[in-house]
Amino acid sequence: xxxxxxxxxxxxxxxxxxxxxxxxxxxxxxxxxxxxxxxxxxxxxxxxxxxxxxxxxxxxxxxxxxxxxxxxxxxxxxxxxxxxxxxxxxxxxxxxxxxxxxxxxxxxxxxxxxxxxxxxxxxxxxxxxxxxxxxxxxxxxxxxxxxxxxxxxxxxxxxxxxxxxxxxxxxxxxxxxxxxxxxxxxxxxxxxxxxxxxxxxxxxxxxxxxxxxxxxxxxxxxxxxxxxxxxxxxxxxxxxxxxxxxxxxxxxxxxxxxxxxxxx
Amino acid sequence: xxxxxxxxxxxxxxxxxxxxxxxxxxxxxxxxxxxxxxxxxxxxxxxxxxxxxxxxxxxxxxxxxxxxxxxxxxxxxxxxxxxxxxxxxxxxxxxxxxxxxxxxxxxxxxxxxxxxxxxxxxxxxxxxxxxxxxxxxxxxxxxxxxxxxxxxxxxxxxxxxxxxxxxxxxxxxxxxxxxxxxxxxxxxxxxxxxxxxxxxxxxxxxxxxxxxxxxxxxxxxxxxxxxxxxxxxxxxxxxxxxxxxxxxxxxxxxxxxxxxxxxxxxxxxxxxx
Numbered sequence: 382x383x384x385x386x387x388x389x390x391x392x393x394x395x396x397x398x399x400x401x402x403x404x405x406x407x408x409x410x411x412x413x414x415x416x417x418x419x420x421x422x423x424x425x426x427x428x429x430x431x432x433x434x435x436x437x438x439x440x441x442x443x444x445x446x447x448x449x450x451x452x453x454x455x456x457x458x459x460x461x462x463x464x465x466x467x468x469x470x471x472x473x474x475x476x477x478x479x480x481x482x483x484x485x486x487x488x489x490x491x492x493x494x495x496x497x498x499x500x501x502x503x504x505x506x507x508x509x510x511x512x513x514x515x516x517x518x519x520x521x522x523x524x525x526x527x528x529x530x531x532x533x534x535x536x537x538x539x540x541x542x543x544x545x546x547x548x549x550x551x552x553x554x555x556x557x558x559x560x561x562x563x564x565x566x567x568x569x570x571x572x573x574x575x576x577x578x579x580x581x582x583x584x585x586x587x588x589x590x591x592x593x594x595x596x597x598x599x600x601x602x603x604x605x606x607x608x609x610x611x612x613x614x615x616x617x618x619x620x621x622x623x624x625x626x627x628x629x630x631x632x633x634x635x636x637x638x639x640x641x642x643x644x645x
Numbered sequence: 646x647x648x649x650x651x652x653x654x655x656x657x658x659x660x661x662x663x664x665x666x667x668x669x670x671x672x673x674x675x676x677x678x679x680x681x682x683x684x685x686x687x688x689x690x691x692x693x694x695x696x697x698x699x700x701x702x703x704x705x706x707x708x709x710x711x712x713x714x715x716x717x718x719x720x721x722x723x724x725x726x727x728x729x730x731x732x733x734x735x736x737x738x739x740x741x742x743x744x745x746x747x748x749x750x751x752x753x754x755x756x757x758x759x760x761x762x763x764x765x766x767x768x769x770x771x772x773x774x775x776x777x778x779x780x781x782x783x784x785x786x787x788x789x790x791x792x793x794x795x796x797x798x799x800x801x802x803x804x805x806x807x808x809x810x811x812x813x814x815x816x817x818x819x820x821x822x823x824x825x826x827x828x829x830x831x832x833x834x835x836x837x838x839x840x841x842x843x844x845x846x847x848x849x850x851x852x853x854x855x856x857x858x859x860x861x862x863x864x865x866x867x868x869x870x871x872x873x874x875x876x877x878x879x880x881x882x883x884x885x886x887x888x889x890x891x892x893x894x895x896x897x898x899x900x901x902x903x904x905x906x907x908x909x910x911x912x913x914x915x916x917x918x
Contacts, residue, residue, distance in 0.1 A: 530748045537716045538765045539736040548764065552752045629751040629793055 417599035426603040449508020450569035457513035461520025504576040511572030519561030523554025664691035670724035686874035699860035702870030741810030747802035749794040780808040
């Protein structure tokens with residue numbers, strides 16, 4: 382099956398399910414404040430974007446998420462590298478990292494709002510905290526995954542510790558790091574939305590809450606749709622970077638083959 | 646000239662030049678959870694400049710331990726090893742190592758893999774690119790220079806590893822069962838290739854293997870090791886003129902040398918262990 386037919390099939394299935402949803406909701410006479418029909422969600426979506434309301438909140442959430450992701454990733458990677466490369470740092474920090482890891486980070490959101498206020502800062506901090514852990518854990522695992530033979534090779538060439546890090550350990554850790562970044566990106570979005578729920582002046586989370594107070598269920602669905610598309614696109618960006626960095630990784634190649642096979 | 650077994654392992658066969666490698670009373674104890682294990686016991690031998698030496702022995706006799714000590718990545722417990730008169734007490738830049746597996750870095754192209762020692766030693770990639778291409782020519786992989794290791798077969802990867810071990814023009818080439826993972830046909834092909842490369846470059850080679858015919862085919866002298874704790878119990882020189890073709894494996898001279906080494910193992914009851 383050629384690629385175009387695959388896309389066509391996906392589109393047909395999508396349209397069919399939307400129509401089916403519409404028919405079922407109307408036939409069973411489900412009240413709109415429980416489950417709105419797709420047409421009402423589409424209308425809410427149109428209204429939101431036409432008035433410029435959604436764009437404003439979307440940009441706010443996107444900014445929080447990206448800033449949170451970058452800060453969280455930097456923090457996660459550098460802490461992870463420090464723990465993986467230095468035994469003393471590992472002894473000192475690792476117990477606290479494990480302890481902190483078992484805390485549901487979203488439970489910290491109220492505290493962070495108290496500390497950082499209702500502005501952008503508190504959402505970025507919360508987003509960064511939630512995003513940092515998946516990368517931290519993967520960085521530690523990745524940097525420790527270089528196999529004995531390769532380390533022996535580097536040592537037999539009289540490589541310094543720095544050279545072993547840059548030329549061997551860092552590239553070896555990349556599959557782990559990229560997988561961590563994929564999770565971190567989605568976690569950054571979750572962290573941002575949770576912080577908005579707790580207290581913020583703008584963002585899609587704020588929008589969802591105000592719609593909830595007004596019993597605007599169709600509106601909530603439309604914002605959820607926007608959020609899921611945003612999450613999907615952010616994830617795609619990471620996948621593109623991953624494919625570019627990990628061109629040599631067999632699992633990356635296998636995934637590409639799978640995708641090709643699916644598309645065919 | 647027929648094969649000869651010399652009783653004194655420290656005597657290089659028929660050479661008067663100063664040794665490239667000299668090993669004296671080398672021992673290694675591995676300390677494990679359940680006490681120590683002696684991997685290498687009082688090993689002594691000399692290798693002449695430009696000589697091809699093979700080391701055979703049963704599994705776990707300390708062949709790889711010996712190689713790692715010579716490569717400078719493992720400290721000896723006692724005794725000393727010298728390369729061209731200077732003691733080996735850590736990794737050094739005049740040794741090339743070919744490991745059991747090719748150990749190529751998958752994110753580097755074939756050419757970049759060959760240049761790895763140059764990058765580590767900061768010797769200037771530009772000045773060595775031509776040499777790297779010449780070496781790839783030597784191992785028959787010139788047209789694969791810009792491919793990645795994942796696209797190469799096992800035998801090709803191991804040939805890249807050989808080119809990499811030669812790029813910094815080392816005084817000594819250490820090879821640890823480099824063809825052990827290859828199928829029998831490819832392995833014979835690689836033996837011929839290695840002989841050709843050695844005839845062209847004349848490096849001092851220490852080649853570890855568990856295949857007796859391979860050792861006799863390639864080497865000037867074969868050092869025979871005992872089971873753990875390993876030490877050298879015999880030295881066999883086949884004395885077959887080079888270049889050797891695969892047909893010499895049927896000659897009485899070759900068979901006699903192989904037979905002598907095999908008998909040595911059987912008398913110890915080690916080959917079946």
